[in-house]
Amino acid sequence: MKLRSRRLLAGSVSAVAALAAGLTAITLPGTASAATSLNNSDVTANLWSWNWDSVSAACTNHLGPAGYGAVQVAPPAESVSLATSDSGVHPWWEIYQPVSYNLTSRFGTRAEFSSMVTACHNAGVRVYVDAVVNHMAGANNTLTTTYGGSTFSPSGYSYPAVPYVYDDFHHANDGYCSDDDAVIDDWNNVSEVQNCMLLSLSDLKTQSSTVQTKIAAYLNDLVGIGVDGFRVDAAKHVAKADFAAIIAKLNNTTAEGVKPYIAQEIFTGASNSELLPSAFTSNGDVLGFSYAMGLKTQFNNGTLGNLSTIPSWSLDATSAQTAAMVTNHDLERDGTTLRYQDGTKYTLANYFLLAYPYGQPFVYDGFTFSTSSTGQSPPADSSGFVTDTDCTNSAWQCLTRSTGVKGMVAWHNTTQSVTSASNWTTTSGNVIGFSRGSLGWFGLNNSSSASTATYTTGLADGVYCDRITGGASSTGCNGTAITVSGGTASVTIPANSAVAIDVNATSGGGTTTSPTASPSASATSASPSPSVTTSATPSPSVTTSAGTVAATFNVYATTTTGTDVYVVGSNAALGSWDTANAVKLSASGYPIWTSTVSIPSGTSFEYKYIKKDSSGNVTWESNANRSVSTGTSAISFDNSWNVANASATAVTFNETATTSTGQNVYVVGSIDSLGAWNTANAIPLSSASYPTWSKLVIVPQSTTFTYKYIKKDASGTVTWESGSNRSYTTGTASAYTISDTWK
Incomplete structure (x- = not known):
């Protein structure tokens, strides 16, 4: 909650900033109890006001493959629903007026929230939640409608769904808030700032052990679902000792077994040293307001050379305890920082954020707005529920998935161990x-x-x-x-x-130790052609029996930043050859892309894979259409880009190898299906039968190739097995098995 003018909109609240990731990834060796493998990155994407389904898709298709370490999401607690207000219909700030700790919000249901957390973890991305714990809804609200149907009494300070009652809040002259109207007037008075109401929002009595326990129970509910950390709204307005007591009650995260990450919103500007951001760092990181404002000054004044003096700037906290940003939803509306309307300056500032070694960076994406109507709602239906993010629609900001920013995330991850310029x-x-x-x-x-x-x-x-x-x-x-x-x-x-x-983006590959023989870069198929390789216009297949079966499509395909892989085919379930309706595959196991689709049972159909870049350009595979049939049972298709079914064979690689914490085993080789000796495109093996690591790979028939096994740790460091390259030759059989031991 940013301290700005004391306007009394119907309990309006101004909340800020995303937090940045900083947790170390932990990937345990292959055992049944292995922890979730999360990206070893401190970069966070702040997808503010995106609904849960859209965050889930972003993690799977963009953030995970690009190497983001975390995503920050909007407050998930049930809030007031304001169909009318001084700022219009369903203003964005209504989500900062919770009425319960139930997870039914304008962004989705509890089940959708939980599915989002799972999807993001599967893509290697942590989830940080914007936690509103200083207050509940506005005491001056005249509307009492809510997104989940919970009841509350604004003037009576009653929230039965928690429950909170009158005595759980601060009030005028109650021994804590020494102010006649109970609203903060003196922004340098510690007692008033922390015990009176911010913008008429009902201020929780956080000194109370009962209130502390209820706040901690809400946060622990989120941790139990899988949440990895919190951006704490209006943290300046909670006494440090009170918040420390709440933190002490928090459980360890489920994915990594550590205390949740904490980034506190402590807006700068107070003259009282007890209210400066640096005074709160004992409870966690703080948001980098001063840094964001400094960037605007230098980019607008054409004095980028002054950025070399950042170490001498008077900033909010040390680099190690700052969640650095270019803007957030408050600051872009105030215009106190750069914002998307600034065009290239804004984009360049985000590149610099990811390049310069200060703080843990987050990149912000919200929705577009009019500078004359800064309280407007995100795109939503008539009931206020936020609709899916569509990055082809100008209503949304989607900088996090641009080629340049994704490239800078990779650059940042490569260089993050060096802490100076x-x-x-x-x-x-x-x-x-x-x-x-x-x-x-x-x-x-x-x-x-x-x-x-x-x-x-x-x-x-x-x-x-x-x-x-x-x-x-x-x-x-x-x-x-x-x-x-x-x-x-x-x-x-x-x-x-x-x-x-x-060093991780060099012409023709990376910089790890090379194989013991010169790798072959020759392709096993012709150059792709942007057309369907059928002799006539494809038409949908006819379903010959009722019902559907689950068809899982797995394809090995390497891509550049900003490009995704889809499957498209001759039946309606696969888009009827219309690339606009192709099924997007998940890159969570990159370079293996996968998705499960409900296909009519008892049906013959054809399909191919395509790649789409961020501009919508489509590249088709060059091989012939794949022709398959379904029966009445689930089916799986394992393929490799540009390798037709008729000329392909399945090779299962089994490698016995012990690993240390943080390591996984991959196979890489001389043919495209095995990454063409590029370790970034190596095939990840499954540890399900540890210490045997396995994976089925589709390779061309009647082909001789060389290969080796490698280990990668959480930081991306590659260890090659010793000895000469291994060699194998496929024939015309449909499947082969290779069993090796690490050497």
């Missing part, structure tokens, strides 16, 4: 460059003209692929190629753009 170069007031040790170099041009200069990169000599424009492929660069020679590079940074290169 070096080789700082200020080419002009608007053009800068710096490196993160020997792991990556970043250049930024906040001007209307391209800039070419020579930079000391800190990198070893080689050809690197710019992350902003697409990164690396197994054979070259999808993004712009940058050559480093003698540690320096002549780099052209386009107008209003950036360049980011790092």
Whole structure:
């Protein structure tokens, strides 16, 4: 809750900022009790006011594959439903007026929330919840409708669904709030700020052990569902000792077995040192308001060179305890920070947020709004329930899934172990460059003209692929190629753009120890063609018997940032060959993409896989259509991109290997189906029968290939097995099994 003007909208509340991830990923060796494998990243996507189904889809299709460590979601507790207010129908701030701790909100049901947490964990992404615990709804509300049907009395301070009663709140001159109207007037008076009402919101008596227990029970309910941390709304308005007592009651998280991450909203600006953000860090991290405001100043004034002095800025807290941001839902509406309406400056600031070593970064995506009507609702139905996020619709902000930001997430994850910037170069007031040790170099041009200069990169000599424009492929660069020679590079940074290169995006592959023989990069199929390889226009199949069966589609397919894989086919369930209706596959097991679809039973149909990039461009496989039939039982299709069924065979790799905490086993080899020696595209093996790691892989028939096993730890470090490359030759049989032992 940001402290701004004391306007008394019908209990309106202004809540801020997302928190950033910072938990260390834990991936246990393959046992039945293995913990969830989460991305080892401190980058958070703040998907503010997105409904649960949309967050779930974002985790599966974008955030997990891009390497985000966490997603922050809006308050999930049941809130007041304001069909009318001074800010219009269902203003965004109604979600900061809880009426119960039930998980029925304008974003979805408890079941949908739980499914979202599971989907995000399956994609490797933690879930942080915006927790409103300082207050309940506005005491001056005249409407008492709610999203879940719970009743409450605003003036009577009664919330039966919790339950809270009158004595669970602060009141005027009650020995805690020494103010005649019980509303905060003196923003530097600690007692008033923490014991009186913020903007007429019913202030909970957090000194009470009863209230503390009920707040902790709500947070523990979320932890039990799988929530990994909390962004604590209006934390400045809860006494530090009171909040410390609540934290002490919290359970460990289910995914990692640690205390939940805490990031507190402590708005800057108070002159009383007890109310400064730095005074609250004993209870957790704080949101980086001063940092966000400082970025706006430098980007608007054309003085990017001043960003080199960030270590000397007077900021809210140390880097280690700051959830850094460019903006959030409060600040973008105030205009005190950069916001999406600032266009390229806003995008460039987010690139810098991910590049510069200060704080744990989060990237914000909300919904678009009119600067003359900042209280407006997110896109919703007539009852106020938020509709699905559609990134092709201008009503939503979707920066988190752009090619450039995804590329910068990968760059940040590669360089995050280096905690300082070096080789700082200020080419002009608007053009800068710096490196993160020997792991990556970043250049930024906040001007209307391209800039070419020579930079000391800190990198070893080689050809690197710019992350902003697409990164690396197994054979070259999808993004712009940058050559480093003698540690320096002549780099052209386009107008209003950036360049980011790092050791994990090099031309033709990564930088881990290479196999003991030169890998072959030859493809096993022709170049893909953007058309269906049928001789006539495909038509839907006819269902010959009633009912459906579950058909699981698994395909090995490597992609660039911003590209997803879909399955499309001849029946209606698979889109009737219409790519707009193709079924999107999940990349949670990348490079294996998967989805289960209900297909008519007793049916013959054809299908193919396609790739779509963020602009909607479609690439078809080059092989012939796959022809299959269903019976009455569930069926699974295991495929490899560009390898037709008729020329494919299934090879099951079994590798016996012990691992340490945080390690998993992969197979990588000389053919495209095995990653073409690119460890980023290696096949992850299942640990279900630990210490034997297994996976069925589709490869071409009558093909000789070489392969090896590798181990990857939670930070992405690769260990190759010793010895020479292994070799295998497939024939024309339908399946083969390989059993190996780590060497």
